[in-house]
Amino acid sequence: MNNTLKELDTIAVENFRQYLRIPSVHPNVNYEPCVEFLEKLSKSIGLQFTVFRDVPDNPTVVVTWMGKDKTLSTIMLNSHMDVVPVFEDKWTHKPFDADIDENGNIYGRGAQDCKCLGIQYLEAIRRLIKNDFQPRRTVHVTFMPDEEVGGGNGAGMCVTTDNFKRLNVGFALDEGGEGVGNTLVVYYGEKKRETITVHCTGQSGHGSSLLENTAGEKLRFILGKFYDYRAEQKKKENEEQRTDNITTLNLTMVKGGVQHNVIPDEFVLGFDARIPPKNVQEFETTINGWCKDAGEGVWIDPSENEAHGSTSLTDSNIFWVAFKKAAREMGFQTDLRILHANTDGRYFRKALIPTIGFSPNLNTPVKAHQNDEFLNINVFLEGIRIYVRIITALADA
Known part of the structure; x- marks a missing residue:
């Protein structure tokens, strides 16, 4: 040197x-x-x-x-x-x-x-x-x-x-994100983040009663659907050894109840989801279907999360062509991905x-x-x- x-x-x-x-x-x-x-x-x-x-x-x-x-x-x-x-x-x-x-x-x-x-x-x-x-x-x-x-x-x-x-x-x-070996990881877009708030409402009453149509039963149905889906995505992640093609979904908040001997009339569940752009419409249709299947009185708050686009990495993008050429001249390959975070x-x-x-x-x-x-x-x-x-x-x- x-x-x-x-x-x-x-x-x-x-x-x-x-x-x-x-x-x-x-x-x-x-x-x-x-x-x-x-x-x-x-x-x-x-x-x-x-x-x-x-x-x-x-x-x-x-x-x-x-x-x-x-x-x-x-x-x-x-x-x-x-x-x-x-x-x-x-x-x-x-x-x-x-x-x-x-x-x-x-x-x-x-x-x-x-x-x-x-x-x-x-x-x-x-x-x-x-x-x-x-x-x-x-x-x-x-x-x-x-x-x-x-x-x-x-x-x-x-x-x-x-x-x-x-x-x-x-x-x-x-x-x-960091690359490995002679591969540079390039992110051309990001997953859409959605904060999903699900309301599960139902009949309230005394804690000693086995009432029909309770908020807790609907909560159980929704959690089952969400976590079955999460398990499928986890299996896909393990098989493919990458995260850009999967949707992450996690329960992050639970609200509801006033005291132990009162069946509440509502539970509210909060989920964090990160969705590949190509999967957004299908995912939103799916979770709205789950809410309908859970029964009357289950709904999702309107999402205020904005969609954001991706960058085209084709030969029509002169900057991408220049980046790729420089990487190749240094002996690097490029791996194109959607970033899991924002x-x-x-x-x-x-x-x-x-x-x-x-x-x-x-x-x-x-x-x-x-x-x-x-x-x-x-x-x-x-x-x-x-x-x-x-x-x-x-x-x-």
């Missing part, structure tokens, strides 16, 4: 650790230390720095690398500043110290989800600038707030603003911006949202080198 590259690696690791030490953790996140850190880092690279403050206390950071042709749509490289809470007594390393162990693993909340990506984007651009590369298209590196609590006051609001529209984004990279990417797709969810951090145990979240130094640095090739290809598409 030459001295210049070694110096760049040292700078990148130190910047990553500094970012991890900022406790931008829910609830009540203070984003200003992140904003200050990112401003200093961006200006050290020679990039333009802007903050959108359309939502009070939820700033969006935009770092801009100007391209040669300002008439072209731009590339957006997105990550988020916020991280989920920690149970510090369950960690072997303090979650905001960015300790490095003897194996080169850097520990910290956000190490995988997803402070790594923001630093990897910027450090890849630093290397490209040092190599005198100027992109054809302008590149915006964006740092969103609020992603870990749904993104409504982050990317969801941001894409509707004039500030964002002036960025003229034609293609976006967002967070994704990210800011859904808001970009809803705004009709083609978006890929992607992480360059290969062969890494998934620790996002878990105790002892970490990323290995070598994996982190290799991710920067992957981004150098990917960003070059996208910016010149």
Whole structure:
């Protein structure tokens, strides 16, 4: 390794650790230390720095690398500043110290989800600038707030603003899942999340009576249908060894009853479902059928969960062609999937911006949202080198 590259690696690791030490953790996140850190880092690279403050206390950071042709749509490289809470007594390393162990693993909340990506984007651009590369298209590196609590006051609001529209984004990279071996996992869409609230109503009375048409009997029927379906999906997941083609379904809330000797007139069940886009209509028809079969007085609250589109990954998408070509030249295959969870990417797709969810951090145990979240130094640095090739290809598409 030459001295210049070694110096760049040292700078990148130190910047990553500094970012991890900022406790931008829910609830009540203070984003200003992140904003200050990112401003200093961006200006050290020679990039333009802007903050959108359309939502009070939820700033969006935009770092801009100007391209040669300002008439072209731009590339957006997105990550988020916020991280989920920690149970510090369950960690072997303090979650905001960015300790490095003897194996080169850097520990910290956000190490995988997803402070790594923001630093990897910027450090890849630093290397490209040092190599005198100027992109054809302008590149915006964006740092969103609020992603870990749904993104409504982050990317969801941001894409509707004039500030964002002036960025003229034609293609976006967002967070994704880690690949294995020589395979890069690429997410072109996300499952639709539905919060399903089922009301089971019936005859009420004394707890000593065996009444007909009770809410509890209908609850039993509904639970049986939902959990039989869940078991089928679990079997499919085990057989296929992947999650993008299955619907996840879990009971998360139960309400009802006033006291032990009173049969209640209603139970309310809350379910969390994550549905592949192609299965949404069939799933909704199925669960409404179950409610009808359960008997009179069983219904589902109207869903307010919005559908969001997928990105076409065909040869008509010049950005996908550029991404795929760069991956192939590095010796990687691509595995195209629907993401099992939700990210800011859904808001970009809803705004009709083609978006890929992607992480360059290969062969890494998934620790996002878990105790002892970490990323290995070598994996982190290799991710920067992957981004150098990917960003070059996208910016010149």
